Amino acid sequence: MPIPxxxxxxxxxxxxxxxxxxxxxVMASRGERDARYVRRLLKVHRCLEIxxxxxxxxxxxxxxxWGHALAGWAFFWPVMVLGVLTxxxxxxxxxxxxxxxxxxxxxxxxxxxxxxxxxxxxxHVCPSDQWKHAHNVKHHTWTNxxxxxxxxxxxxxxxxxxxxxWKPFNLGNPLWALLLAxxxxxxxxxxxxxxxxxxxxxxxxxxxxxxxxxTRAKILRQARKDYLLFPLLAGPFFFYVAGAxxxxxxxxxxxxxxxxxCGHFPMDVHVFTKAEVENETRAHWYVRQLLxxxxxxxxxxxxxxxxxxxxxxxxxxxxxMPSNRYGEVAPRVxxxxxxxxxxxxxxxxxxxxxxxxxxxxxxxxxxxxPLLDGPPPKRAPRARSTGDTATPA
Amino acid sequence: xxxxxxxxRLADMFAYPxxxxxxxxxVNPLWxxxxxxxxxxxxxxxxxxxxxxTLRPGAGWRSHRPGQFVxxxxxxxxxxxxxxxxxxxxxxxxxxxITVTVKAVPAGRVSERLVRQVRVGEYLPLGEPQGDFVLPExxxxxxxxxxxxxxITPIMSMLRNYVQEYEVVPDTVHLHYAPxxxxxxxxxxxxxxxxxxxxxxxxxxxxxxxxxxxxAGQLExxxxxxxEREVWACGPASLLxxxxxxxxxxxxxxxxxxxxxxxxxxxNTDQATAGRVLFAGSATEAQSDGVSNxxxxxxxxxxxxxxxxxxxxxxxxxxxxVSGCVRDLRNGALIAEPGDTxxxxxxxxxxxxxxxx
Numbered sequence: 001m002p003i004p005x006x007x008x009x010x011x012x013x014x015x016x017x018x019x020x021x022x023x024x025x026v027m028a029s030r031g032e033r034d035a036r037y038v039r040r041l042l043k044v045h046r047c048l049e050i051x052x053x054x055x056x057x058x059x060x061x062x063x064x065x066w067g068h069a070l071a072g073w074a075f076f077w078p079v080m081v082l083g084v085l086t087x088x089x090x091x092x093x094x095x096x097x098x099x100x101x102x103x104x105x106x107x108x109x110x111x112x113x114x115x116x117x118x119x120x121x122x123x124h125v126c127p128s129d130q131w132k133h134a135h136n137v138k139h140h141t142w143t144n145x146x147x148x149x150x151x152x153x154x155x156x157x158x159x160x161x162x163x164x165x166w167k168p169f170n171l172g173n174p175l176w177a178l179l180l181a182x183x184x185x186x187x188x189x190x191x192x193x194x195x196x197x198x199x200x201x202x203x204x205x206x207x208x209x210x211x212x213x214x215t216r217a218k219i220l221r222q223a224r225k226d227y228l229l230f231p232l233l234a235g236p237f238f239f240y241v242a243g244a245x246x247x248x249x250x251x252x253x254x255x256x257x258x259x260x261x262c263g264h265f266p267m268d269v270h271v272f273t274k275a276e277v278e279n280e281t282r283a284h285w286y287v288r289q290l291l292x293x294x295x296x297x298x299x300x301x302x303x304x305x306x307x308x309x310x311x312x313x314x315x316x317x318x319x320x321m322p323s324n325r326y327g328e329v330a331p332r333v334x335x336x337x338x339x340x341x342x343x344x345x346x347x348x349x350x351x352x353x354x355x356x357x358x359x360x361x362x363x364x365x366x367x368x369x370p371l372l373d374g375p376p377p378k379r380a381p382r383a384r385s386t387g388d389t390a391t392p393a
Numbered sequence: 394x395x396x397x398x399x400x401x402r403l404a405d406m407f408a409y410p411x412x413x414x415x416x417x418x419x420v421n422p423l424w425x426x427x428x429x430x431x432x433x434x435x436x437x438x439x440x441x442x443x444x445x446x447t448l449r450p451g452a453g454w455r456s457h458r459p460g461q462f463v464x465x466x467x468x469x470x471x472x473x474x475x476x477x478x479x480x481x482x483x484x485x486x487x488x489x490x491i492t493v494t495v496k497a498v499p500a501g502r503v504s505e506r507l508v509r510q511v512r513v514g515e516y517l518p519l520g521e522p523q524g525d526f527v528l529p530e531x532x533x534x535x536x537x538x539x540x541x542x543x544x545i546t547p548i549m550s551m552l553r554n555y556v557q558e559y560e561v562v563p564d565t566v567h568l569h570y571a572p573x574x575x576x577x578x579x580x581x582x583x584x585x586x587x588x589x590x591x592x593x594x595x596x597x598x599x600x601x602x603x604x605x606x607x608x609a610g611q612l613e614x615x616x617x618x619x620x621e622r623e624v625w626a627c628g629p630a631s632l633l634x635x636x637x638x639x640x641x642x643x644x645x646x647x648x649x650x651x652x653x654x655x656x657x658x659x660x661n662t663d664q665a666t667a668g669r670v671l672f673a674g675s676a677t678e679a680q681s682d683g684v685s686n687x688x689x690x691x692x693x694x695x696x697x698x699x700x701x702x703x704x705x706x707x708x709x710x711x712x713x714x715v716s717g718c719v720r721d722l723r724n725g726a727l728i729a730e731p732g733d734t735x736x737x738x739x740x741x742x743x744x745x746x747x748x749x750x
Binding site for chain 2: 027109111114133
């Protein structure tokens with residue numbers, strides 16, 4: 001879907017400078033309050049991490065075999081589940097509101113060497129520098145440009161937009177999507193390795209080797225912690241702890257998948273062709289970020305637990321603005337959109353994820369979906385649509 | 394590897410990707426090993442515009458040599474500003490604390506914050522002791538100290554060290570300059586030393602109360618044997634320039650040790666200023682017109698720096714400012730603090746600049 005035609009180049013430039021003005025104003029007002037927020041966040045994460053792991057060990061003392069008054073599955077399970085969920089919450093917080101945002105250089109201005117984008121390593125199997133390349137450089141620069149942004153192309157696995165060519169492999173879309181959700185962390189780590197290109201023979205294994213070695217080192221360190229060291233502490237109950245940690249990691253995977261898929265795939269989101277973004281100005285880039293992102297409505301805790309990616313639009317307009325400010329910027333951005341008659345795609349989690357699921361199912365079949373992707377362009381998107389039924393369904 | 398170090402490494406594996414010390418920090422910031430912090434345990438007014446902070450350094454602090462300085466981080470509006478201050482206390486005090494004495498510089502936000510606002514109980518990031526403005530390990534026979542204003546601080550550490558370690562100050566001549574009597578930092582303590590230590594001779598000069606600035610005659614009168622003494626001088630630039638010129642003229646520069654205070658000077662200009670750009674990491678120099686972005690300048694100079702979006706979004710080209718000043722081309726903001734992050738794709742040089750790139 002191209003950039004709305006009711007805007008003249010002058011309108012777009014004006015929109016761009018108004019967005020820029022918001023950015024400058026907020027960036028100049030960063031201060032004590034923001035520093036306190038991120039420091040508190042780091043503390044809360046560390047406490048949750050300790051609390052979650054202690055909860056898991058505490059549950060082991062309630063196993064029926066101990067025979068004491070509280071021993072029994074009825075006591076074991078609630079404590080175990082609470083521990084796993086707390087650890088999962090810690091990992092969610094670490095990956096999203098902390099890691100993702102620090103790696104976007106949102107907190108570099110504090111000049112605290114402990115919270116710098118260049119030094120931060122996150123609790124995730126993808127090495128942070130490789131992720132920064134895939135995410136900050138590719139995804140944030142080329143947001144929703146088919147053939148450029150791997151995220152919007154379903155992480156190389158899914159067909160998500162009418163503009164993508166259908167292949168029989170896409171019939172498995174719902175299954176692949178489910179697998180991606182459960183192993184999301186691994187999907188992201190593998191994505192940057194571009195295995196697809198190796199399998200297709202367009203790249204040699206040897207070219208991949210340096211990156212693979214870094215990824216492997218990261219995977220080993222992550223696995224050593226969750227699946228060896230912490231389980232060993234439990235002695236004979238090794239597998240209970242390893243299992244609990246695995247579930248906590250999967251809880252994190254499912255939640256991050258849920259939030260991230262709602263960022264760019266709900267109904268009415270725009271995608272772009274490479275031709276459409278040629279010679280793009282900074283103002284055009286802002287418009288594209290706006291049209292290619294979707295927000296989720298929710299409360300304060302929901303926003304924090306989603307790393308403020310529920311304010312995906314604001315995040316894409318201002319990727320290096322401290323995330324705690326997105327909430328206060330959102331009404332100004334949406335007012336600006338109303339003024340310029342630009343869509344501001346926001347909705348409940350049900351609406352956004354519901355239409356995302358619909359998309360996953362619909363796009364497993366060939367054809368164009370006007371419901372999800374709006375009226376089809378008059379001319380079929382060039383080249384890509386040759387194998388596609390470009391006529392309205 | 395010691396058992397302690399092995400245990401710490403093992404604990405770090407559990408805490409990965411953080412370190413165990415990040416969790417220890419929750420209990421007490423002074424117990425961390427990943428970053429050195431100091432707790433402000435006392436503040437004491439010295440003069441109307443100077444203050445002594447007593448700091449308790451955290452684990453990992455090693456004692457300083459008298460005369461050395463530390464880097465102290467000062468948060469202002471959440472942002473860390475780092476400045477260096479001479480330590481004014483003797484090393485290895487019984488309470489394990491150190492003191493720094495800070496004078497409020499006019500319009501100096503950092504010194505102003507330290508002198509007026511820092512409260513007991515705050516934690517400040519601290520660096521390791523640094524600098525070679527120190528007395529030789531073997532006691533020199535007779536030092537000559539020349540100090541001006543807050544330049545007294547490293548010398549105070551030396552004098553206090555004499556008293557703490559040997560109870561005796563050796564044959565010492567000390568020329569101290571201050572604007573007025575009430576501006577003298579450690580005035581009472583210096584007077585006590587002068588009256589109780591037989592070999593310590595103190596000469597105080599008040600440059601605004603009719604006293605003279607440093608001169609050859611003044612030196613000759615106070616210290617006739619100045620040619621035979623090793624000299625430690627610390628103070629404002631004008632004093633140090635006069636002292637250096639004097640010793641150089643006498644051909645005795647090798648006897649002179651000088652400690653300067655550096656205050657980063659921010660460029661205050663709205664105009665494009667051409668200049669030289671030094672890419673320190675690649676030992677390459679280029680010319681800047683003050684308008685072109687630094688990524689472009691680096692590439693034109695034959696470098697191929699890491700970069701991504703070329704529009705200031707992805708932070709793929711971030712590097713550190715070593716010295717000088719750059720302008721963010723998006724909003725005109727100036728970045729002049731050494732160590733600050735520079736997005737080279739959207740920044741231009743303002744005059745001469747050195748980047749870590």
